Amino acid sequence: MTDDVRTPAEREQLARRVAEAMRASDTAAQGAGVELVDVGPGHAVTALTVEQRHVNGHRICHGGYLFLLADAAFAYACNSFGTPTVAAGGDIVFLRPGHLGDRLLAEATLRSESGRSGVYDVTVRSGDTVIAEFRGRSRAVPSMSHPPGVTD
Amino acid sequence: MTDDVRTPAEREQLARRVAEAMRASDTAAQGAGVELVDVGPGHAVTALTVEQRHVNGHRICHGGYLFLLADAAFAYACNSFGTPTVAAGGDIVFLRPGHLGDRLLAEATLRSESGRSGVYDVTVRSGDTVIAEFRGRSRAVPSMSHPPGVTD
Amino acid sequence: MTDDVRTPAEREQLARRVAEAMRASDTAAQGAGVELVDVGPGHAVTALTVEQRHVNGHRICHGGYLFLLADAAFAYACNSFGTPTVAAGGDIVFLRPGHLGDRLLAEATLRSESGRSGVYDVTVRSGDTVIAEFRGRSRAVPSMSHPPGVTD
Amino acid sequence: MTDDVRTPAEREQLARRVAEAMRASDTAAQGAGVELVDVGPGHAVTALTVEQRHVNGHRICHGGYLFLLADAAFAYACNSFGTPTVAAGGDIVFLRPGHLGDRLLAEATLRSESGRSGVYDVTVRSGDTVIAEFRGRSRAVPSMSHPPGVTD
Numbered sequence: 001m002t003d004d005v006r007t008p009a010e011r012e013q014l015a016r017r018v019a020e021a022m023r024a025s026d027t028a029a030q031g032a033g034v035e036l037v038d039v040g041p042g043h044a045v046t047a048l049t050v051e052q053r054h055v056n057g058h059r060i061c062h063g064g065y066l067f068l069l070a071d072a073a074f075a076y077a078c079n080s081f082g083t084p085t086v087a088a089g090g091d092i093v094f095l096r097p098g099h100l101g102d103r104l105l106a107e108a109t110l111r112s113e114s115g116r117s118g119v120y121d122v123t124v125r126s127g128d129t130v131i132a133e134f135r136g137r138s139r140a141v142p143s144m145s146h147p148p149g150v151t152d
Numbered sequence: 153m154t155d156d157v158r159t160p161a162e163r164e165q166l167a168r169r170v171a172e173a174m175r176a177s178d179t180a181a182q183g184a185g186v187e188l189v190d191v192g193p194g195h196a197v198t199a200l201t202v203e204q205r206h207v208n209g210h211r212i213c214h215g216g217y218l219f220l221l222a223d224a225a226f227a228y229a230c231n232s233f234g235t236p237t238v239a240a241g242g243d244i245v246f247l248r249p250g251h252l253g254d255r256l257l258a259e260a261t262l263r264s265e266s267g268r269s270g271v272y273d274v275t276v277r278s279g280d281t282v283i284a285e286f287r288g289r290s291r292a293v294p295s296m297s298h299p300p301g302v303t304d
Numbered sequence: 305m306t307d308d309v310r311t312p313a314e315r316e317q318l319a320r321r322v323a324e325a326m327r328a329s330d331t332a333a334q335g336a337g338v339e340l341v342d343v344g345p346g347h348a349v350t351a352l353t354v355e356q357r358h359v360n361g362h363r364i365c366h367g368g369y370l371f372l373l374a375d376a377a378f379a380y381a382c383n384s385f386g387t388p389t390v391a392a393g394g395d396i397v398f399l400r401p402g403h404l405g406d407r408l409l410a411e412a413t414l415r416s417e418s419g420r421s422g423v424y425d426v427t428v429r430s431g432d433t434v435i436a437e438f439r440g441r442s443r444a445v446p447s448m449s450h451p452p453g454v455t456d
Numbered sequence: 457m458t459d460d461v462r463t464p465a466e467r468e469q470l471a472r473r474v475a476e477a478m479r480a481s482d483t484a485a486q487g488a489g490v491e492l493v494d495v496g497p498g499h500a501v502t503a504l505t506v507e508q509r510h511v512n513g514h515r516i517c518h519g520g521y522l523f524l525l526a527d528a529a530f531a532y533a534c535n536s537f538g539t540p541t542v543a544a545g546g547d548i549v550f551l552r553p554g555h556l557g558d559r560l561l562a563e564a565t566l567r568s569e570s571g572r573s574g575v576y577d578v579t580v581r582s583g584d585t586v587i588a589e590f591r592g593r594s595r596a597v598p599s600m601s602h603p604p605g606v607t608d
Contacts, residue, residue: 112434135395331512332509369484396523
């Protein structure tokens with residue numbers, strides 16, 4: 001990325017173009033209720049409003065959906081530079097419950113990278129309250145076909 | 153757990169009773185397609201058949217659903233001793249894709265515990281192929297109300 | 305921490321006082337070559353100059369010493385508020401090698417906390433180059449005796 | 457590994473030969489007091505007797521040395537198949553303190569692998585008591601020069 005000759009505006013544009021192509025292709029996250037709120041180079045925000053289908057008997061959001069929300073932000077962020085990139089793994093710490101009706105935001109940011117490996121932090125919040133902290137490990141796979149529509 | 157005066161048969165029965173109560177209460181995992189296959193003291197198996205709603209454009213299961221499946225097995229296993237227990241966090245390594253139509257099994261096993269903290273390993277497989285390795289960190293919360301129906 | 309009635313100056317002073325007491329007591333990290341460079345509320349920097357004893361045959365710093373360096377910064381940071389706090393665990397990603405003669409700096413920062421649990425990020429750098437990313441999980445143990453000399 | 461045409465005896469021999477070469481080269485772990493106790497294909501045991509230099513003022517082994525001990529077992533195990541392999545990262549959960557004078561054993565076992573990525577579990581024990589659970593993520597680097605003496 002350091003030898004990227006694009007202008008900042010071109011990089012913003014590329015991030016949005018990749019995200020659009022991913023969104024058209026990734027129906028799973030959207031089907032689960034995840035929305036893309038914002039995306040830029042090495043950065044993305046996704047949202048989930050906690051519905052009945054996401055909660056257990058205590059009306060608390062299932063940890064699997066918190067992970068899915070964070071993972072979706074991570075996927076948009078780590079693909080934002082235009083190189084096809086997959087999640088190699090991730091760790092999540094559950095700090096507080098998300099409740100039925102809460103609108104949760106997951107904000108992903110590139111922390112560090114080296115060669116084809118990247119580390120991204122994703123914080124899941126409800127308003128100002130931190131619900132969970134996720135750290136994703138990405139792996140660039142340049143040989144992988146770009147998502148449909150991305151011909152960078 | 154070491155000072156548990158129950159017989160092995162009673163512990164098996166308790167694990168099943170807790171799992172039934174959890175299942176009645178936790179509609180989120182079931183709504184996502186997760187089934188409980190087996191449960192015993194410190195052990196549980198869940199299953200997910202990868203449907204259209206779980207996959208992206210490449211017909212590969214979204215990592216969030218792999219986590220959700222593993223997390224569900226972890227939840228049954230760490231509550232199987234009768235003490236209300238929550239997930240403090242977890243790490244997942246994605247090793248291979250799960251494909252549309254695959255029947256995935258997640259097998260959770262207690263690895264170690266100390267006081268109120270536990271470490272559980274969950275392996276997600278499709279047939280003999282390992283799809284993902286999850287490690288969950290649990291925290292017992294004895295003061296928490298038991299799931300409805302559990303009066304241990 | 306949110307209900308802390310201390311002034312910022314008092315909190316800075318407390319962080320330094322705790323760190324001094326920890327340093328007097330924790331001979332292991334110092335014996336390994338770790339120095340305390342800076343400390344404040346929820347924040348600490350430690351340093352290690354990579355010596356012959358830290359490297360393998362390829363003159364690359366052993367991952368164990370990178371972890372130890374990061375863990376030491378984490379320990380100073382998570383104890384800086386005056387409540388005795390232990391490391392519950394941590395994850396490290398190794399991004400680049402540290403070489404013989406490098407002066408490594410580990411910078412720890414509080415990311416989030418909830419009740420007695422905390423999440424700290426520690427970045428290990430050599431100059432501007434990131435060597436490793438560590439994330440520590442802390443657990444406050446108010447009942448634990450303070451390090452000698454700390455009577456807050 | 458699955459297409460390995462070596463006999464079990466040859467694989468045992470290879471694991472020992474690699475370990476000997478690593479031991480000759482890796483002075484850091486040994487300088488810290490780590491001994492190699494056993495090694496085989498995908499498996500290794502290391503030991504550390506907790507000395508004054510490893511403990512803090514409470515006579516408890518520094519977490520950094522617990523990690524270093526586990527990481528050393530992990531390194532022997534993930535290189536045991538003869539392909540040069542590095543640690544990409546690892547997670548450790550601290551369950552109980554290791555005390556001055558304890559002889560700690562770290563047992564590493566291959567859990568899963570896919571392509572060049574591997575997952576290894578390492579349990580650190582003092583007698584029958586589990587002190588820590590480590591999970592290492594390895595990355596094979598076939599292009600890397602073998603440790604001196606290994607010409608497989």
